[in-house]
Amino acid sequence: MQNLERYERQLRIEGWRQDKLAESTVMVIGVGAIGCEVAKNLTLMGVGRLIIVDNDVVEVSNLSRQMLFTDDDVGRPKTVAAKEKLVKMNPLVIVDQYYSDVRELSEDLFRKAEVVCSCLDNWPVRRWVNSMCIELDKPLVDVAMEGLYSNLQVVIPGKTACLECHGEDLIPREIQLAECTLRRRKPEDLKKDLEEQKIHVSLDLVERLFEVGIKTIFDIKYSQAQILDKLDEDVRIKVREIQESLKPKMPALQSVAATIAGIATTEIVKILHGESLGRILNGLLVYDGYSTRFTKVKLMRKIECFACGEHVKTEGAEISVSLDDRVIDLKKKIAESFGFPDPEILYKKWRLQDDQTLREVGIKDGDITYVETSRRFTPLPLKLILKTS
Ligand SMILES: [Zn+2]
Structure with missing residues (x-):
């Protein structure tokens, strides 16, 4: 009964299902300005379980916008400090905190979440999270901001565009170049x-x-x-x-974080409701605080996307090679084609050495190799197509 009283006003919303929230787990990756807001919102609304992940400690420069922290928290892991505040806000919510790099966590933990919300400040890890969500078929709500600008993308694996579908347009050029080095x-x-x-x-x-x-x-x-x-x-x-x-020290503002995090949380709640609460954002939403403008960009799924493309998932991505190519040449080609800065190529039971030629390795037309990179949750299957010269 305490629950009914606590949630009384939101229960009045048409289509609202408190039980759907109460039985759900949401993972929030990155407990910075946006992550604090999303975690706070979900806690107040009464999500069943919250998994929060961050590998940073609280700094004085966080206090102007990371609303779960106070001066007393400086130097403490963000997740530990955040959990303390969250369980006080709503003791009905279970909060699991992981003071860790998200890429070090077990796959089982991700499987527990109904929705993953990425509030990270860097592309390499956002790309990794995107690949993980596609692999495990988890809806992803990706949120980021810079200064008075912020953006939000919802990825429903297999249904809507993922972060890589239009990576060449969305990922800043200088990052792409650095990735390809x-x-x-x-x-x-x-x-x-x-x-x-x-x-x-x-x-x-x-x-x-x-x-x-x-x-x-x-x-x-x-x-x-x-x-x-x-x-x-x-x-x-x-x-x-x-x-x-x-560490990137991008300009950042609390009010912008709160704006985009509020919208992101509503999308998460809609996903948990299974669309009964309204249509989920399809594509990208950009907020420009300078001109008070919201822009919705419809993103089409890319059939040949190397992260979410159906064909790629079943058959592997493809790249054309010649037998005289050395492994280092193939790595360069992979770096340029996919924006993987550090590809390792696995073939049969071997990890290929840079100086070997593909002929020496024994590559045949149509062979599948696996590309290991820190930008992906699992290695990318890559089919080698021999150039006929
Ligand atoms: Zn994609």
Whole structure:
């Protein structure tokens, strides 16, 4: 009965089903300005279980907009501090918190969620989450903002466009280019790149990073914990310091976060209702706070999308090669075609070596290889089509 009183006003909404909310689990990835708002909204409305994920701690500069945190929380993991506030707001909601990189969590955890809401501030991990949602057939609500602009995309796997369907238009050019960099790099190159960012490190340090495959600034920013774990403690601490100084510091405003997070939460609730509460946003919604303008962009699913295309899922993506290509050439082609910065190619039981030619590997026309990359939840099946010359 306490429930009925608590939710009395929302129960008056036509088509509202509190039971649907109460039996649902929603995963919120990233507990920043937008993530705080979404988690708060879902908690107040009485979602059954909330899974919150973030690998950061609270900083003073978060306090102007990350509404679940106070001065007392500075230095504490965001998820721990957020959970404390959320269970006070509504003790009927179960909150599971994971102070972790989302890419380190078990697949079973994602399976528990009815909807995934991505409130991340970087493309590499957003792309990873997109691939995971498609693989596990989970609706994804992706939200992001910069300054007075924000955007929202709802992905219903198999039905609506995913983040990669129009990745070439939606993912900023400079990120695409950085993603495609696949050069024969030397430790000196990384040292130089860091110096351009005003970060000075010893050659010995970058050499040790190269040993575990960290070759670019992108690798430093977005390497998963399991790669960093291979480093000695002193190097790892240094990498964390560098990561800290490389953190994107985009302009951000609480009111814009609250606006887009409010809309995102309504879409999540509509998904949980199974459309009985209204039509779910199809495509992309852009909010421009400067001119108070909302723009809806209809996105068509791309048949040949390498993340969600039906054919790709069953048959694999395709790429044309010649037997004289070396593995490094194929990797370059993959990096350019799919925007994977660090592809590894698996064939039969082997991980292919850069200097081998495809003839030496024994590739035949139509063979399937698997491309491993930190931008995907699972390796991408890739069919090699031999060029007839
Ligand atoms: Zn797609």
